[in-house]
Amino acid sequence: MNAQSPAPPAPAPSSNGKGAPVESDATEVMVNFQGVRKNFGALQVLKGVDLEVHSGQVVALIGRSGSGKSTALRCVNGLEKINAGKLTVCGYDLSKDNVDLRKLRHDVGIVFQSYNLFPHLTVEQNVTLAPRKVLGISTAEAKEIAADVLAQVGLSDKLDNYAEQLSGGQQQRVAIARSLAMRPKLMLFDEVTSALDPELTGEVLKTIERLAANGMTMMLVTHEMAFARSVANRVVFMHQGTVWESGPGEMLVNPQTPELQQFVGSGL
Ligand SMILES: Nc1ncnc2c1ncn2[C@@H]1O[C@H](COP(=O)(O)OP(=O)(O)OP(=O)(O)O)[C@@H](O)[C@H]1O
Numbered sequence: 001m002n003a004q005s006p007a008p009p010a011p012a013p014s015s016n017g018k019g020a021p022v023e024s025d026a027t028e029v030m031v032n033f034q035g036v037r038k039n040f041g042a043l044q045v046l047k048g049v050d051l052e053v054h055s056g057q058v059v060a061l062i063g064r065s066g067s068g069k070s071t072a073l074r075c076v077n078g079l080e081k082i083n084a085g086k087l088t089v090c091g092y093d094l095s096k097d098n099v100d101l102r103k104l105r106h107d108v109g110i111v112f113q114s115y116n117l118f119p120h121l122t123v124e125q126n127v128t129l130a131p132r133k134v135l136g137i138s139t140a141e142a143k144e145i146a147a148d149v150l151a152q153v154g155l156s157d158k159l160d161n162y163a164e165q166l167s168g169g170q171q172q173r174v175a176i177a178r179s180l181a182m183r184p185k186l187m188l189f190d191e192v193t194s195a196l197d198p199e200l201t202g203e204v205l206k207t208i209e210r211l212a213a214n215g216m217t218m219m220l221v222t223h224e225m226a227f228a229r230s231v232a233n234r235v236v237f238m239h240q241g242t243v244w245e246s247g248p249g250e251m252l253v254n255p256q257t258p259e260l261q262q263f264v265g266s267g268l
Pocket residue numbers: 001040043045063064065066067068069070071072
């Protein structure tokens with residue numbers, strides 16, 4: 001990480017595409033970063049992040065490797081604890097010590113690049129596991145939920161297949177369904193297509209797009225610029241641990257800062 005860390009530019013006036021909510025909007029603020037700082041030992045990774053996500057919004061985090069995107073996402077579901085500032089998520093104040101992380105994670109689903117399904121369990125068994133074990137839902141009800149969420153990711157026909165029999169893209173969609181089965185209020189996606197071949201990437205992105213269209217609130221880290229532009233209400237460019245530039249997807253065609261210009265120009 002660069003030790004030299006210039007201040008980010010003054011924030012651009014709040015403008016949103018697609019009628020996305022701004023601060024004055026009446027919709028619920030589901031995620032609110034206020035001056036959030038996070039360090040790993042001497043390494044300062046988040047250096048005062050300010051960011052709001054409203055109910056129903058899709059926010060895409062973009063930026064160079066090491067800019068703090070995954071760390072920001074991991075703070076949202078309590079996988080990392082913030083060091084300073086304030087972070088509220090679905091009504092939980094994550095700056096406090098006494099947060100019930102189990103409850104928080106019922107509300108906040110996260111899907112990573114690696115999907116970590118149980119290969120020798122069927123798709124249905126993979127999806128029903130957490131609702132049964134964590135939420136204590138009956139097997140019959142869990143199966144109903146599984147049928148519903150697998151339909152949402154377009155995999156109703158794979159219910160009885162073993163996870164290891166599926167393609168990478170299908171497995172990633174099962175991982176998304178597994179997360180949806182917990183009925184989260186907010187979904188986090190961290191580069192969920194990075195490990196996939198290009199032809200499998202499309203089907204996963206389409207799944208996420210469908211969730212967005214159905215009103216799911218989500219934050220997603222992605223290197224798919226065209227996708228970020230078309231699906232996100234707001235794109236957030238992170239640079240050196242801060243929100244450097246943010247706005248509607250169109251900001252990617254008209255970047256205001258040299259840093260975003262360079263990032264977009266690099267073809268990432
Ligand atoms: N658990 C950890 N312990 C120590 N350093 C960490 C830890 N997690 C992340 N870092 C460091 O924090 C910085 C930001 O990492 P982060 O994973 O948030 O970046 P990123 O923007 O997601 O990058 P990428 O695009 O490569 O995924 C990096 O320098 C990374 O090495």
